[in-house]
Amino acid sequence: MRKTVFLLFMxxxxxxxxQIALLKYNGGGDWYAxxxxxxxxxxYCNSHINTTLNTEIATVTPESEAIxxxxxxxxxxxxxxxxxxxxxxxxxxxxxxxGFLEISDNYxxxxxxxxxxxxxxxxxxxxxxxxxxxxxxxxxxFNTGLPKIHEHEKKRPQAFxxxxxxxMVCFYDYECxxxxxxEDEAVHHDPLSVREKALQMGANIINYIFNN
Numbered sequence: 058m059r060k061t062v063f064l065l066f067m068x069x070x071x072x073x074x075x076q077i078a079l080l081k082y083n084g085g086g087d088w089y090a091x092x093x094x095x096x097x098x099x100x101y102c103n104s105h106i107n108t109t110l111n112t113e114i115a116t117v118t119p120e121s122e123a124i125x126x127x128x129x130x131x132x133x134x135x136x137x138x139x140x141x142x143x144x145x146x147x148x149x150x151x152x153x154x155x156g157f158l159e160i161s162d163n164y165x166x167x168x169x170x171x172x173x174x175x176x177x178x179x180x181x182x183x184x185x186x187x188x189x190x191x192x193x194x195x196x197x198x199f200n201t202g203l204p205k206i207h208e209h210e211k212k213r214p215q216a217f218x219x220x221x222x223x224x225m226v227c228f229y230d231y232e233c234x235x236x237x238x239x240e241d242e243a244v245h246h247d248p249l250s251v252r253e254k255a256l257q258m259g260a261n262i263i264n265y266i267f268n269n
Contacts (some may be wrong), residue, residue: 075110075111075127075128076110076111076113076114076115076126076127077095077099077110077111077114077115077127077128077129077130077131077263078114078115078116078117078124078126078127078129078130078131079095079114079115079116079117079130079131079132079133080116080117080118080119080130080131080132080158081116081117081118082118082119082132082134082138082139082140082144082173083119083138083139083140083141083144084136084137084138084139084169084173085136085137086134086135086136086137086138086166086169087134087135087136087163088132088133088134088138089134090133090134090135090163090236091133091161091163091236091237091239091240091244093239093240093241093244094133094161094236094237094239094240095114095131095239096112096114097239097240097241097256098239098256098259098260098263099111099112099114100112101239101256101259101260102259102260102263102264105196105256105257105260106195106196106260106263106264108263108264108267110263115127117130118144119140119144119145119147119148120141120143120144120147121147122147124147124148124151124156125151125154125156127156128155128156128157128266128267129156129157129159129263129266130151130156130157130158130159131158131159131160131161131236132158132159132160132161132166132170133160133161133163133166133236134163134166135163135164135165135166136165136166136169137169138166138169138170138173139169139173140173140176140177142176145173145176145177148177149177149178152177152178152219152221152226152227153221153226156226157225157226157227157228157266158226158227158228159227159228159229159230159262160227160228160229160230161230161233161234161235161236161237162209162229162230162231162232162233162234163234163236163237164207164209164234167231170229171183174219174227178219178221181219181220181221183217183218183219183229184217184218184219184220185215185216185217186202186203186216186217186218186225186228187202188200188201188202191265191269192216192225192228192261192262192265193216193261194261195260195261195264195265195268196257196260196261196264197257197258197260197261199257199258199261202214202216203215203216203230203233203258204233204254204255204258205232205233206233206234206235206237206238206247206251206254206255207233207234207237207238207245207247209232209234210232212232213232214230214231214232214233215230215231215232215233216228216229216230216231216233217229217231224269225269228262230258235255235258235259237255238251238252238254238255238256239252239255239256239259240252
């Protein structure tokens with residue numbers, strides 16, 4: 058109960074010095090992919106939407122009590138991801154308590170993350186988020202919804218959400234790869250216009266979770 062109250066209280070505070078985290082999960086997938094993405098996102102948010110997020114990125118595991126210290130947790134990777142029973146319950150408690158999970162499909166994650174999240178919220182289904190949702194209209198407007206950052210299988214980009222008691226607790230970018238777009242230019246050699254779209258969408262997500 059104490060940690061639940063702490064997270065709910067923390068997410069109502071201004072974004073001063075708060076820290077975001079990367080999830081280190083089991084299953085064999087490369088949870089550590091895109092090492093420059095979150096630092097770049099934090100710096101962009103601090104420069105463009107007036108946050109003062111901690112520039113150091115934490116690493117947390119699904120079963121850890123430490124996860125309750127972070128209002129935003131990011132998942133990425135290409136392969137398998139598994140939550141055991143204890144991890145799934147802790148993730149559920151975290152999200153029910155006010156936490157937020159952002160998942161970026163780094164190609165190959167989709168079939169694994171859907172199964173993993175079913176262990177967290179067996180009663181919920183991913184819902185496609187419409188272009189009119191406020192998450193697309195924060196500091197930056199994305200009138201056509203999620204931008205296309207990287208090509209995977211020539212499918213349209215889709216944003217999916219998990220909603221618990223009416224609140225979005227998870228945002229999943231599919232066939233988009235926001236995380237790649239947040240990386241240093243030298244990693245994928247994306248043009249500035251593409252990286253800017255990715256960072257703007259990331260800033261919208263950060264702004265949304267701290268103001269809704």
